Amino acid sequence: MLDLKLMQKSPDLVRESLAKRGSGVDVGEFLTLDERRKALIAEGEALKAERNAAGPEIARRKKAGEDAAALLARMGEISERVKALDAELTEVEAAERDWLLSVPNMPHESVPVGASEADNPVLRHWGEKPVMDFAPKEHWELGVALGGLDFERAAKLAGSRFSLSFGWCARLERALAQFMLDVQTSQHGYTEVIPPYIVNRKTMTGTGQLPKFEEDLFRLEGTDYFLIPTAEVPLTNIFAGEFMDEADLPVRFCALTPCFRSEAGSYGKDTKGLIRLHQFHKVEMVNFAHPERSYEALETMTAAAEKILQLLGIPYRVIALCTGDMGFGATKTYDIEVWLPGQNQYREISSCSNCGDFQARRADIRFRSPGEKKPRYVHTLNGSGLAVGRCLVAVMENFQQADGSIAIPDALKPYMGGIEIIEPR
RNA sequence: GGAGAAGUGGCCGAGUUGGCUGAAGGCGCACGCCUGCUAAGCGUGUAUACGGUGUAGAGCCGUAUCGAGGGUUCAAAUCCCUCCUUCUCCGCCA
Numbered sequence: 108m109l110d111l112k113l114m115q116k117s118p119d120l121v122r123e124s125l126a127k128r129g130s131g132v133d134v135g136e137f138l139t140l141d142e143r144r145k146a147l148i149a150e151g152e153a154l155k156a157e158r159n160a161a162g163p164e165i166a167r168r169k170k171a172g173e174d175a176a177a178l179l180a181r182m183g184e185i186s187e188r189v190k191a192l193d194a195e196l197t198e199v200e201a202a203e204r205d206w207l208l209s210v211p212n213m214p215h216e217s218v219p220v221g222a223s224e225a226d227n228p229v230l231r232h233w234g235e236k237p238v239m240d241f242a243p244k245e246h247w248e249l250g251v252a253l254g255g256l257d258f259e260r261a262a263k264l265a266g267s268r269f270s271l272s273f274g275w276c277a278r279l280e281r282a283l284a285q286f287m288l289d290v291q292t293s294q295h296g297y298t299e300v301i302p303p304y305i306v307n308r309k310t311m312t313g314t315g316q317l318p319k320f321e322e323d324l325f326r327l328e329g330t331d332y333f334l335i336p337t338a339e340v341p342l343t344n345i346f347a348g349e350f351m352d353e354a355d356l357p358v359r360f361c362a363l364t365p366c367f368r369s370e371a372g373s374y375g376k377d378t379k380g381l382i383r384l385h386q387f388h389k390v391e392m393v394n395f396a397h398p399e400r401s402y403e404a405l406e407t408m409t410a411a412a413e414k415i416l417q418l419l420g421i422p423y424r425v426i427a428l429c430t431g432d433m434g435f436g437a438t439k440t441y442d443i444e445v446w447l448p449g450q451n452q453y454r455e456i457s458s459c460s461n462c463g464d465f466q467a468r469r470a471d472i473r474f475r476s477p478g479e480k481k482p483r484y485v486h487t488l489n490g491s492g493l494a495v496g497r498c499l500v501a502v503m504e505n506f507q508q509a510d511g512s513i514a515i516p517d518a519l520k521p522y523m524g525g526i527e528i529i530e531p532r
Numbered sequence: 533g534g535a536g537a538a539g540u541g542g543c544c545g546a547g548u549u550g551g552c553u554g555a556a557g558g559c560g561c562a563c564g565c566c567u568g569c570u571a572a573g574c575g576u577g578u579a580u581a582c583g584g585u586g587u588a589g590a591g592c593c594g595u596a597u598c599g600a601g602g603g604u605u606c607a608a609a610u611c612c613c614u615c616c617u618u619c620u621c622c623g624c625c626a
Contacts (some may be wrong), residue, residue: 111582112589115619148583152595162607175606182606333626349544474560475542481589482580 108209108469115141124213127220127430131464137206146198198394208312209319215402215439221429227427227442232364232381233413236446237505238449244511245382245449246503250276250512253529256381267378268370268385271498275529279515280388284363284495285389287415291492295411297361297392298299304364305332310344313470317435317463322371325385334367338391339489347470351395352487356474358395361492363388365473380497382454386529388495394488395472398464401486402439403459409441412492413456418518421501422446424453438463445497449504456497459490466521 115123118134124134140257161178168175219228250256253278261269272280279313291297308331311317316324316336325334337339342360351358366389375385392411396404409425416423428440437460464484467473473482506514520527 116588143584148595152583155596156594157607160550165606169551179606186606352542479589 109210110464110468111207114138114207121213125211128433129222129431130211132445134212137198137203140199140203140206144196144203146212147192147196147199151189151196152388154189154192156184157434158182158189165353166413166466168194189257190387194491202339206319208469209229211435212438212462214433214437215461215463217364218403218433218439219427219429220431222431223429224432225434226429227426230425230427230441232424233417234420234446236422237448239448239507239509241509243370243448243451243504243507245380246500248449249503249507249511249513250381251532253422253513254311255279255529258379262351265385268383270381270384270386275454275526277459278497278526279519279529280338280495280499282519283498283502284388284390286418286519287492287495287498287520288361288363290418291390291392291411292444293359293415295359295392295407297359297411298364299340300345300360302335302345302362304335304366304367306335306344307331308333310340310347313342313344313347314466316340319435323369325367333365334346336368337389337489338362338364338417339393341392342393343466343487343489344470346395346472346485349379349472350482351472351474353397353474353476354447356395356397356485357400358391361390361392363390363495384496387497390458390492390495392488392492395423396461396486396488398486399463401463401488404437404486404488405441408488408492409443409457412443412459412490414469415493415498416445416456416501417500419516421498421505421516428458434458434460436460436465438465443493444506445501447501449507454497456501457490457491457493462487462489 109121114134114137118138120131143495161182165175165178165182167173168178219226231290239461245287247256247258250272253275255273255275261271264271276436292299305327308317311324311333316333322414324336326332327334341364342362345356345360364388367386368384370383370385373383381387392399392408394404394408399437413423413425423443423445425443426442428442430433433440439459440460442455443457443459445456447454450522463486466487467484470484470485474485475482502516502519508514508528511531515523515527515529
């Protein structure tokens with residue numbers, strides 16, 4: 108949610124900033140609403156002030172047995188008018204809130220201006236693509252052949268875009284998740300959290316999934332509960348409505364959770380394999396940062412995500428999302444893309460964003476600074492550290508051998524119970 | 533699921549025969565004094581949002597907020613209704 112004051116003082120700045128993301132927002136519509144709101148408040152408050160001022164006099168006359176009829180009549184008029192004004196004010200405020208809640212965040216000045224993912228600059232590469240003197244296979248081919256994946260039965264159980272893993276494959280995914288959590292908690296200062304996987308509407312609104320993107324979510328019918336699309340949602344809302352201690356910042360949480368996405372509108376995309384599913388596991392990192400240090404925190408968080416791939420020995424590149432490709436709540440985003448030999452392309456495996464005060468304002472997460480009179484909003488950041496399912500894909504495709512077997516990366520061996528290579532039976 | 537109790541400011545905690553309570557007191561915090569040695573004492577201050585004014589996040593004025601939302605009333609933290617959450621007992625269960 109954008110700052111109301113900023114909207115009032117610098118509507119042009121807001122308009123221009125949002126235009127960069129290709130979001131044609133009608134700021135004038137908002138300002139019209141706001142003028143009406145102020146007029147309603149002015150009239151209503153003047154009447155309430157009169158009513159409040161008369162209160163003691165009414166009490167006095169009644170106590171003294173004097174006549175207060177005229178005064179009471181006037182109070183009656185005021186109350187009636189105030190009621191009408193308040194009713195309209197409620198409507199106008201709701202319209203204003205709806206408007207604010209559906210407007211995306213403004214990009215940071217350092218974000219490259221662009222229209223689509225084609226305009227995202229590559230910032231750096233890490234690692235060497237594995238040399239393969241054979242035609243590398245895609246992960247689903249490997250996984251099915253080695254008896255670890257069964258998409259047909261997954262479809263029978265639930266439908267398309269679900270997976271079913273057995274044996275080594277299930278274990279490998281668990282190993283990856285464990286490994287990621289261990290690295291983030293022991294090396295990068297993250298506290299592990301197990302949050303609810305189902306949250307309410309308010310929580311979804313706090314991080315920005317609602318009200319605008321309800322069609323992307325799974326909702327439990329007949330309730331106001333939603334399955335989380337990412338642990339960012341419960342983790343970021345942990346301090347909703349609270350004051351944090353400035354001395355505690357930054358607070359870093361990570362969590363391994365399943366993520367549920369309806370994938371509405373993705374028909375025909377990535378229909379095979381583990382890339383795009385309705386349910387997948389992800390280790391998510393969330394930071395509550397001091398506003399003056401949130402962009403440093405974004406770099407640190409991105410590095411924490413990269414570290415996983417470095418330890419696994421999987422090549423990747425980091426790109427900066429341009430203004431036209433950034434998510435709703437972000438001011439700045441880095442994507443990490445792993446190299447997939449089987450697909451012969453880079454695929455997103457992590458997205459790290461600084462949301463500035465956008466989510467903190469929605470969720471009301473603030474802190475006090477000793478020198479300052481007013482509380483300030485914290486800055487929130489979130490990033491995948493990493494998407495477990497896609498990382499499994501990366502391991503399978505990058506560590507495949509000519510004979511169709513898959514070697515286990517050294518970093519994962521301690522988690523695999525002695526298994527060092529997955530071989531065909 | 534059934535029966536009770538409760539939800540007040542950063543925290544704890546008064547206040548329910550409606551008006552003088554934004555709200556006693558304590559803690560914490562800030563500043564000052566004193567003392568002078570990592571203690572204690574004394575004083576003052578200390579909610580948030582919005583609106584108006586403006587030296588335009590100084591000050592001042594006003595309105596609202598005592599879990600959330602409705603209602604009664606000239607007027608509600610205080611009365612009524614609905615919902616949420618927490619606690620206790622029973623039931624059920626991983």
